[in-house]
Amino acid sequence: MNTLPIRKLSSLVAAAAVLALVGAGTAEATATAAPAAQKEVQQGQTQAPPRGKAAATANPLYRTGLLPRITCSPGEIRPGSAASYKAFMSRVNTCLNTSWARQFRKAGLSFSKPRLRFATSRVSSPCGRWPSGAGGYYCSSNRTIYIGVTKRVLREAFELGLAQFMAHEYAHHVQTIAGIGPNYYFPAYSRARGSAKLLLSRRFELQADCLGAAFVRSVADTLPVNPQEWDGMVQWTRENGAKTWPTNDHGKGYSQAYWLEKGFAAGGPGGCNTWTVSARRVA
Template sequence: MRLIGVLCSVLLSLVLLGNAAHAGTYPIRDRVLTANKLYSAGRLPASQCTEREVRPNDVAMAKSYLTKVFNCLNASWGAYFKRAGLPFSNARIGFITKKKRFCGESWGEAAGAYCPDERRFLILLDDDLLDDPSDLFLFGLAAHEYGHHIQNITGIDRAYDRHPYRNKSELNEQSRRMELQAECLAGVFIGSVWDSLDRTEDDWEYLLDLQVEGGDEQTGVRDHGKGRNIAAWLDKGYEAVSPAACNTWTASASKVA
């Protein structure tokens, strides 16, 4: 989406910036959303993406870490789109250490934000994000924002933008479908590179626990999803390693609450 504002959750702090015409009436009937070619292109092939060292409060190391993950994302998704015969363009990444306007909007409370018009996302490397970067949160943050890039280049973003909505409840539900899909796509990528990571199942479970703790229950704004649903979609993508698992647009309302 193009810019309308920052959609955030306190712990997840993942955001897509977009324009004013969001969401959709029930049920969603736009086939760009419900039957996108992305869903029928199979599994994301296994690939290598070893993590670089990153220490607490070290901005330079965090940039290096995230740039490596970002390069893996471009390479992996690029190969997937080529095999599927789908048009692809790389995303770009940038870093800031203080909040700034981005994509025409104030920053808000996000740790990361994607701007579809620029095909670029920014990561806010502040003390909160870098206090303890040893878990998979940074990895998942980059993968989530890249999920928004996938939505952009497949037309999902534009279809979401143009869908009408009758009220705030529908607006929020469609926002949740968009955010939960990006989270699921993050899981797809993480699952495809998992064997190359020096990680344990406990590390994965800890990331899921972070998502459970960071849902809309924390913000009071129902635009990202309940923590348990965020974790469920992330895990669904991870287990399936396929975008076919990430069709939030046909999921029941309870799955995107």
């Protein structure tokens, strides 16, 4: 049986509070087209993202292999310090920009960075009101990640959980610029009803869990990732992950844990194709 030092055990207890507050994050979109802001022209030829269902089931990102091993040392968050929290999350976001820009180059897809906005209140966006139960969210209409900064989140810092949270929200940006969201998911979701709508949402959100975990694996040496803390976080998610959401649109705890583990083991987007697996795997 693996054990943790007392300090780390207390961090994992705190992680439960942090993860309950931030949740798995979510993605929001409106019917309007997202602007082509902050477009970066990559060297070499780029292709347009696939259209229709193929954008999700056969995206070029799945064939790009491992995410690059980069140095990502965002530092520590001082309990109660909004400045250190913002600095940590901003540095993780910078690492994500570096990592995913390289991955999109390998896929031959055009890359653009998301905007990052910190908020001390539940601000609205072009996508509407702040989603219930979320500590942050991504709006595809203005390609912006919104991260909540509250006293409750700052009270106990758990860097690994917060890095995964940021990576999950960033993954929704990846889904947007890769065409998965606008070319398939958002239109399909708007047409679907009832259980079919929830199933589509789970495929989308669980893929973001997986892509986020793949990134965390790629920076595990320098973030750094303590394996015991990772295992503890996955176990907490397995037992509690579904409690944040009023409906099953993000997946049961065991489904969230499965895709976290799968993404971390794969280390790249190829292990995160939630669109071709059975409904049982995205329950």
